[in-house]
Amino acid sequence: MRNVKLIVSYDGGDFNGWQTQPGFRTVQETLESAISKLTGEPKTRVNVSGRTDAGVHAVGQVVNFYTASDHPPEVILRAVNANLPPDVIVRDAAEMPQSFDANRDAKRKLYRYVIHDGPVSDVFLRRYAYHVRNRLDVAAMKRAAVPLLGRHDFHSFETNWPNRMSSVRTITHLALNRLGDWLWLDVEADGFLYNMVRAVAGTLVNVGRGYWPESHVAEILQAEDRKEAGPTAPAQGLFLMRVSYDR
């Protein structure tokens, strides 16, 4: 069996998230069907770097799957894309060593959260951003975000759920930029808790609106209590940009 890695981009707006669920349109099921149609193998199962929730987008999601078919990667790329609907696309395909595991081997992930604070919503990008009516103070948000960098217990930014053993993660990169009425928050970490980026975005928006002082973010982090942080910002602003591996 060959081990094939795919880099996949999808518009999450019309999907009920990544993971297959009977009766719902999911990215996993859509992708697996398109691969099976090419290989003729009925039970193709893709292994993903990490699930994304309903409405969340991906620019560079990574999966791997095993196949007995001998199509070269460039043929897989073209043929799977021909079988996919317009809101999912395979951007790259490569053959990997047998041991490669898109989930276990992922070293870092980069998420981007997009906010629009123009006076009226943007009809073209409304499905890809969180529209906030108040003009946000980006300088205050940037300063407020500094304590989040590094290794911390992010339990305050984790939706209650069957959670992982530990909520300690390391944010290796955190940047907020503005261009006109558009803000994007980039967060790279060695792993993410459930709804973590959306809780960080909702918290920083509360600072940007002037509801909370900048210093409040450090207090939220120390509280280790989800009730202290801001709301979970809407799914449509969130993009999984990139998953990094050692090789």
Added chain:
Amino acid sequence: MRNVKLIVSYDGGDFNGWQTQPGFRTVQETLESAISKLTGEPKTRVNVSGRTDAGVHAVGQVVNFYTASDHPPEVILRAVNANLPPDVIVRDAAEMPQSFDANRDAKRKLYRYVIHDGPVSDVFLRRYAYHVRNRLDVAAMKRAAVPLLGRHDFHSFETNWPNRMSSVRTITHLALNRLGDWLWLDVEADGFLYNMVRAVAGTLVNVGRGYWPESHVAEILQAEDRKEAGPTAPAQGLFLMRVSYDR
């Protein structure tokens, strides 16, 4: 009666064009309903700078309408937007002299046609661009477009339809730009024939693909025969950007 001008932006993807047609979702009917809901006047009729076809988008469409209501323009802007679905938005509202007519007084319109020639389609912008699989030769397209500038009979670029008396129009500005895998063709003229920008785009794409020599565009113009030009490029790449008035 007060004469109110609106600048309107819409995502044409889910509309059956501008003009009201029973049984179809149209921008005109959607906007008129939203205004009527505010003013309480049941028969509000908006007068548009020019209709757009099914699937065509607008960044800066212009309309005017008469109303007896005394809401100031900023209230009209907010209240009409509150009554509109997410794919139409009023960007600006202003009170105008009685004589202002969004259609008759329009001096120039600027349309933009967006083309994506990346190897795979873009899942986020697929509804806002024409995806061409061949890499286009933009330098050749630019040179080929030069003869279109100025005053000409554009009958070769006009879909047969109950047409205007004359197919002579003046293109005052024509520019083609590339940024990465994205091209945009800007065409400003004193008026446009039916499907004119889409026929120009389809023609230039044939040059960019290498199907036609650059010199062929001048020949098409001289032929005054629609069959000589390239195909009508898809509606989803076309945006009405701006309508200019003397005052």
